[in-house]
Amino acid sequence: MTDQEDRERESRESGETKFHEATAEESADREDAAERLQDEQEPGQNVP
Structure with a gap:
């Protein structure tokens, strides 16, 4: 799994936005x- 996929999964699990x-x-x-x-x-x- 790529780093981005990890971040997206963590984002969904934690309920955070993708900001x-x-x-x-x-x-x-x-x-x-x-x-x-x-x-x-x-x-x-x-x-000025």
Whole structure:
């Protein structure tokens, strides 16, 4: 059995979400989206 299959099985058994299985690219996309959302909530805070 592969490591990924082990993680998926453990995830199901423990009832956790698959958040920790996200790829680095997906994580980066979420961080970028969070930063854009923060910029919208705090206009002018990150303006050079």
